[in-house]
Amino acid sequence: MDALLKLLAVLTLIWGGWMYFKNADCDTELKKIHNELRVAEQEFSDAQAAYDAEVKKREALSGEVTALKENNQELRKEIALKAKEKRERAIQERRERLEAERKARAEELEKEQEHRIALLDREKQFEKEERERDEASRKEAETQMDAEQSEWEKEQKSQRLQRMIERSTRAMGRYLTSSAFVPGNVNDYGQIEKLKQNWTTYVRACIDAANKGDSKRFETFGRKLLNVANSLNRVSKGQNADCINDATDFLSEGRKILKAKNQLSKDNP
Amino acid sequence: MEKFINIGLIVVIIASIFGGRYYYSQNSNLESSIENTQKKIERLRKEITATKSKVNTLGIRQLNNEKSRLEKQQEQLKKQLESI
Numbered sequence: 001m002d003a004l005l006k007l008l009a010v011l012t013l014i015w016g017g018w019m020y021f022k023n024a025d026c027d028t029e030l031k032k033i034h035n036e037l038r039v040a041e042q043e044f045s046d047a048q049a050a051y052d053a054e055v056k057k058r059e060a061l062s063g064e065v066t067a068l069k070e071n072n073q074e075l076r077k078e079i080a081l082k083a084k085e086k087r088e089r090a091i092q093e094r095r096e097r098l099e100a101e102r103k104a105r106a107e108e109l110e111k112e113q114e115h116r117i118a119l120l121d122r123e124k125q126f127e128k129e130e131r132e133r134d135e136a137s138r139k140e141a142e143t144q145m146d147a148e149q150s151e152w153e154k155e156q157k158s159q160r161l162q163r164m165i166e167r168s169t170r171a172m173g174r175y176l177t178s179s180a181f182v183p184g185n186v187n188d189y190g191q192i193e194k195l196k197q198n199w200t201t202y203v204r205a206c207i208d209a210a211n212k213g214d215s216k217r218f219e220t221f222g223r224k225l226l227n228v229a230n231s232l233n234r235v236s237k238g239q240n241a242d243c244i245n246d247a248t249d250f251l252s253e254g255r256k257i258l259k260a261k262n263q264l265s266k267d268n269p
Numbered sequence: 270m271e272k273f274i275n276i277g278l279i280v281v282i283i284a285s286i287f288g289g290r291y292y293y294s295q296n297s298n299l300e301s302s303i304e305n306t307q308k309k310i311e312r313l314r315k316e317i318t319a320t321k322s323k324v325n326t327l328g329i330r331q332l333n334n335e336k337s338r339l340e341k342q343q344e345q346l347k348k349q350l351e352s353i
Contacts, residue, residue: 002271002274002275005275005278005279005282006278008278008282009278009279009281009282009285012281012282012285012286012289013281013282013285015285015289016284016285016286016288016289016292017285018289019288019289019290019291019292019293019296020288020289020292022292022296023292023295023296023299026295026296026299026300026303027299029299029303030299030302030303030306033303033306033307033310034306036306036310037306037309037310037313040309040310040313040314040317041313043313043314043317044313044316044317044320047316047317047320047321047324048320050320050321050324051320051321051323051324054324054327054329055327057329058327058328058329058332061329061332061333061336062332064336065332065335065336065339068336068339068340068342068343069339071343072339072342072343072346075343075346075347075350076346078350079346079349079350079353082350082353083353086353
């Protein structure tokens with residue numbers, strides 16, 4: 001019994017001691033584990049802080065990226081706008097340049113047209129003047145020719161009339177004493193002589209009237225001359241019929257002179 | 270004498286039993302606590318690993334690359350803008 005008790009006491013003592021030491025080990029282990037836990041918690045905290053920092057960094061980066069994207073988008077819009085403005089400006093400049101060129105070309109064409117018109121006008125004017133000059137010179141020449149012709153014709157006519165007057169005058173002069181005078185009877189000699197003197201007087205008067213162009217006087221004396229010729233023929237009992245012919249021819253010549261004189265006075269007023 | 274010894278033994282036995290039982294329960298608690306703590310540590314380590322891996326999934330590098338790409342692009346756009 002004692003031995004069993006002792007054994008039991010030893011065993012319980014061993015067990016208790018073992019439990020005690022195990023407790024100490026456990027305690028140490030627990031402290032160690034707690035240290036590890038603190039380390040782990042610290043690491044976790046660090047990792048969490050790092051994660052939070054990374055998250056913040058990411059948010060910041062994301063914000064920056066977003067800002068950059070927006071900024072780039074704005075830049076693209078601005079570039080597009082500027083490019084559009086540049087294109088529009090270029091188009092406008094090109095349009096203005098083309099418009100200016102068109103205007104300049106139109107002005108040049110207008111000037112050229114005006115110059116051409118002026119040249120044509122000048123040419124027409126020149127042609128007109130030349131035509132007028134030609135016409136004037138032609139008319140002048142024609143006028144001169146006509147005048148010369150007219151003058152020449154007039155002169156010719158005048159000369160012809162003059163010659164005719166001279167010829168008629170000479171012819172009339174031959175009738176101062178008619179060659180056809182026949183004496184007739186002796187008893188009628190005195191009367192015939194008187195008639196012959198009258199004949200001569202009337203012939204002279206007719207020649208004078210004809211030379212002066214006095215047709216009235218010429219016709220008056222012509223009638224008297226015809227009366228004288230008839231009287232001569234009657235007195236000589238028909239032997240002086242030629243006197244009537246002579247008187248008629250004389251008067252005819254005289255009328256020619258009068259007509260010529262009249263024509264001359266018309267031509268040379 | 271022998272009685273006293275036996276009583277002493279019995280006292281030792283009883284004290285050992287109570288003491289051992291006390292420490293036994295303490296040890297159980299401690300072991301349980303250790304086990305829980307270890308689990309907690311393990312969980313924390315997993316979380317740390319997960320957190321670190323989550324950091325990798327944040328895409329900071331890609332964002333940095335994107336940022337530098339956008340910065341270069343911005344420089345080019347500014348030059349282009351100036352050139353217009």
